[in-house]
Amino acid sequence: MDKLTEILKQKFGHTSFRDGQKEIIQQVIEGKDVIAILPTGMGKSLLFQLPAYLMKGTVVIVSPLLSLMQDQVEQLKMMGEKRVVAINSFLSFEQKESVFQNLSGYKFIFTSPEMLQNNRFNRALSSIQIAYVVADEAHCISQWGFDFRPDYLRISKWLQTFPKTSVLALTATATKKVVQEIKRTLHMKEPYEYVHSLDRPTIAYEVKQLDDQKEKVAWILGRITTTNGPGILYTQSRKKTESYVEELLKKGIRAAFYHAKMEQDDRVLIQQQFQQGKLDWICATNAFGMGIHKDNIRQIIHDHIPTSISSYMQEIGRAARDGKQSIASLVYTNSDVEQAFYVAMQDFPEEADIKLVYQTDDVQIQLSETTTRILNYWKEILSEQETMDLFYEIKQKKRMEIQKLFTLFQNEWCIREQLLNNFDEQLKERPINCCTVCSYGIHHVLTERTEQKEEEKQLNWKNRLNELLY
Structure with missing residues (x-):
């Protein structure tokens, strides 16, 4: 047994690697920059965890x-790894100071792009040996960096302070253009690239066009209440997540809503309950998804047109991690494409916002924190007109991405093939x-919930009988 397989068995309890894992890990150990594109459920965490045990730092x-x-930290701790920490807003000032003073004692340090701008943290990092840097969910550099979280773009400058440190970029989906943006931002030097097939054969694609919103809601509630989960229902509105859950709870479905305006502790609790099987359905905005380690998700439902093909692939990829048959359903009306355009444009600054930031030093009161942060970043780099031109291009690109996905669902070609x-x-x-489109037995994919309910009744009856007897 070679050293890699030996550690795989000792530390992670597996006897063999999945396709591509060993090759990627070997490249990381050799100190090379690596871009690895593997679908959700293909073991991306192992790619940065295992090499750590064969390298110093x-x-x-x-x-x-x-x-x-937090989820990845808990996973490592459950494996017996104590030298792991997440440096984020969950830690108090005193806790952060304690961690900074003992930074060399950690094997794994998880942090956010925003924390990389913290001078105290960077001084502590500069005093320890870094084996390699991991950009997890690296597509966010392109997807969020330019228009939502500019601190993703600041990673580029931060990496220049560690010029000899190799970088491992991990993501589930990335077009050639996104891969180029990842390479450029992360200063990758002739990186080893591994691209696994993005096809998920055990996920069936279902698309249904309905006449109006009322019919769409009725269809979704009918599907969830008559078929098995676990599942995730994605919607664009926080209000809708709560409305769906209210109706599902009335019908006896174990469901909870999840969106960005909830308290962080509440979100973590709901995520844990879903992963532990205490909830069957999550009704969520796209804030829910990354880091969901639940193998048996059987259904993903969208009640809207997502903002891009990449986003759609990321979200449906959370199903069927156990390799068993699942289904991704999307229901829409003709008005949904305009709604998708509207939602996608909401967070973008208008020309008046850009002028306000460039002509005023303090605009915190007039603009949202997100808009202010975005524009302050570009103000350091671009002129007022260049920033206007940039956001015009971003908006046009977003519209094209939505239209491309909408067209894909409307034509008569195989959905899987087009994706x-x-x-x-x-x-x-x-x-x-x-x-x-292919009509390949979609109706055989779903399991009727009535069968599950009958099994639950039988189990509950046996449990009550045992309580009486013993």
Whole structure:
């Protein structure tokens, strides 16, 4: 047994690697920059965890979400790894200071792009040996950096302070253009690239056009209440997440809503309950998803047109991690494409906002914190007109991405084939349960909830009988 397989068995309890894992890990150990694109459920965490045990120094993992960090920290601790910490807003000032003073004692340090701008943290980092840096969910550099979280772009300058440190970029989806943006931002030097097929044969694609919103809601509630979960229902509105849950609870479905305006502790609790099987359905905005380690998600439902093919692939990829048959359903009306445009443009600054930032030093009161942060970043780099031109281009690109996905759902070509073509991949083998266009047995994919309810009744009856007897 070679050293890598030995550690795989000792530390992680596996006897063999999945496709691509060993090759990627070997490149990391050799100190090379690496871009790895693997679908959700293909073991991306192992790619940065295992090499750490064969290399000196600390691994710094830059992660986009607090919940994702906390989940990965808990996973490592459950494996017996004590030298792990997440440096984020969950820590008090005193806790952060304690961690900074003992930074060399950690093997894994999880942090956010924003924390990389903290001078105290950077002084502490400069005093320890860094084995390599990990950009987890690296597509966020392109997806969020330019228009939502500019601190993702500041990673580029931060990495220049560690010129000899290699970088491992991990993501589930990335077009060729996104890969180029990742390379440029992370200063990658002739990186080793591994691209796994993005096809998920055990996920069937279902798309249904309905006449109006009322019919759409009725369809969704009917689907959830008559078929098995676990599942995730994605919607664009925080209010809708709560409305769906209210109706599902009335019908006896164990459901909870999840959106960005909730308290962080509440979000973490709901995520844990879902992962532990205490909830069958989550009704969520796209704030829910990354870091969800639940193997048996059977259904993903969208009640809207997502903002891009990449976002859609990320969200449906949370199903079928156990390799069993699942289904991704999307229901829409003709008005949903305009609604998608409206939602996508909400967070972008208008020309008046840009002028206000460039002509005024303090605009915190007039603009949202997010808009102010975005524009202050570009103010350091671009002129007022260049910033206007940039956001005009971003808006046009967003509209095109939404229209591209909408067109994909409306035409008569295989959905699976079109999704893969977007990432320059050809469909090699069509699964039995493919998509609604191909009519490959979609109705055989779903399990009736009535069967599950009968099993639950039998189990509850046996449990009550045991309590009486013993």
